[in-house]
Amino acid sequence: MAFEELLDKVGGLGKFQMLQMTLILPSLMVVVCHSLLENFTAAVPGHRCWVHILDNATVSGNDTGILSPDVLLRISIPLDSNLKPEKCHRFLHPQWQLLHLNGTFPNMTDLDTEACVDGWVYDHSLFSSTIVTEWDLICDHQSQKSVGQSLFMAGMLVGGLIYGFLSDRFGRKLILRCCLLQLAISGTCAAFAPTFLIYCSLRFWSGCSAVVIISNNSMLVTEWTRSQSKAMVITLIACALSIGQMMLGGLAFVFREWRTLQLVVSVPFFVFFLSSRWLVESSRWLIVTNKPDEGLKELKIVAHRNGIKNSEEILSMEIFNHNTLFWHLYESTALWEQYFPVPEMQTLRVALASVGIGCVAASGSALSVHSAELIPTLLRAKAVGLDTLVSRCGATLAPLLMTLVVYLPTLPWIIYGAFPIVAGLLILLLPETKTLPIPDTIQDVENKQRFSRKINEKDSYTKVTKC
Known part of the structure; x- marks a missing residue:
């Protein structure tokens, strides 16, 4: 594809990409703490x-x-x-x-x-205070604790849907910066919430921005990385999220008071907001949204940071040679706008839980790679928002499913295990995208499918003739 060629000219994995990841990965490490924060701030002591x-x-x-x-x-x-x-x-x-x-x-x-x-x-031996001890979310009020957790997940659902569309409309960087500031303000204010209702409202607001920080940061990295290196880059993103989970455990061990812990994982986003001004908008998105001049400007910035000499002359020649590409992308954009739709066996339990978490992390990384290679740039943020909408439906219901234990103690775990099995079988229906470049338009997706089909037919023919 033409953009892949332009990216190779300015450097598909150089100093610029390293700087971009240096600015992005720390925010990913901290934002994942908000998703798991209530495992500690909402802990129920004796x-x-x-x-x-x-x-x-x-x-x-x-x-x-x-x-x-x-x-x-x-x-x-x-x-x-x-x-x-x-x-x-x-x-x-x-x-x-x-x-x-x-x-x-x-x-x-x-x-x-x-x-x-x-x-x-x-019992304050483990945590000096939690939201449970602050507002007595126990006994007849214990269900409110699950509601608080679900509201954060509901915020991620709503934020992924709304901000996903806004990211495709106004750009990844602009919406990302707004969400960084939003999470900084809402998270910090939650640390001083006087009532549980206000706390839940602020957590919902935090969830709206947290999911976009993850998705837009990931897009700003993958859309600036060449196809040969994107799997490695996405794996680094997944590792950053995993490191954030481990980091949260250490922070919770040091800061035992819930308001302090809430503050510690929220204030850094003011710094991330200020440092995000040095991020570079996705040139791939600028091109497919009929802004080739701005896209060319960003490409020149990348070429300069990667130490590419005579970048303006090279890019001008490439743009001239691919002048028809931009017209084609413009037509494709217009076409797309017409369509979008118990203590027992504790050791064994811990071991199985660890294996399960590892499988979730591995599947999440593979899913990120596959979706980036499957979805065109023109609709990637919308698709990520829709994907987040669906996934957060499950995350929102997950805490509430535990109330089913009154009917059958194993029922929630049966549901948690059955859905991944069904999802794994459905994945088999998706096309293979290995080694293929990231698509930018609907036509690129169709061409990729035809190309993949031809290769499969050729392999089948080769096997038959060899026999």
């Missing part, structure tokens, strides 16, 4: 009801000082089926008769209990 005779320092110090906290806990909090203190109920009155039961456990259902009307006492 808790029990607040008890007057146990947790009121004045009462416990004067009237019950001769009794140990364990004894006071026994007469104040009933035991659950695992003989652990109940998390959501307490005795209506202290059950002093339990002090005389030596190692026996009476029928707790005969004793009057009540909900935790005076609040809860939390």
Whole structure:
């Protein structure tokens, strides 16, 4: 394709691409932290009801000082089926008769209990505070925790759809810069949210921008990379996302207070916003949207940064030789505008989960490579937005599916496992794109399919004649 030839003239993998990735990869490492942030900021610590005779320092110090906290806990909090203190109920009155039961456990259902009307006492040994302890998202309010997580995923769904169309309309760089600033503001404000409702609203706003930061950054790298190197570049992007996940665990270990952790992963986006001014807009997108002069200007910048001498003369000659290309791309653009549519077996569980995460990461990398080679530049951001819309539907429902355990404990895991199997079978219907250049228009996609079909027929003919 013509753009691939132009890219080779200015350098398909040189100093410019290295600088572009240097500016982009750090933001990818941090943005993925927002997707997994509530694994730590919304962690549920051990808790029990607040008890007057146990947790009121004045009462416990004067009237019950001769009794140990364990004894006071026994007469104040009933035991659950695992003989652990109940998390959501307490005795209506202290059950002093339990002090005389030596190692026996009476029928707790005969004793009057009540909900935790005076609040809860939390275990702060692991996290000094979370949104759960901040707003008591436990017991009767525990479903609100899942709603908060789902709203962030819903934001990614909406943001991917809306900003995907805007990216194809106004450019990858402009929308990316807006989303970097949006995530910086919304994420920082979430760290100071006074109520859970405001926190959820800000998390939704953060989700809208987080997905676009990932997609547009990826496009600004892949659309400036030659076909022979794009698989390696996309793999580096996937590695950056994985490093971000590991980095989040370290940050959560250091910053145990949820507002501080929220702030730590949000403030860097002000820096990323400022540094994004040195990013270069996709010349491939500029060309296919009938802006060849701007595309040529960006190509000259890339050639200069890659140390290509006489770049203006070379590019002018190439543009002259491919003058018909731009007219063809313009016609293709007009054509496209008419169409777009439990503790048990813990070691084994951890091992299987690790294997599963590895498979997810590998499939995500392969999917990124395949989709970049399959979708034309003219519609790539829209397609990524639509893909995000579909994928975030699952991500939004994922936390809510865990409520199905009340019907069958294994039902959520059956659903989580069945969908990847079905998706893997459907992938077999897609055409192979290995070693083929990235398409720019619909006609490029059609030509690629005809070319791939001819190669398959030739290989089949060769095998038959050899036999």
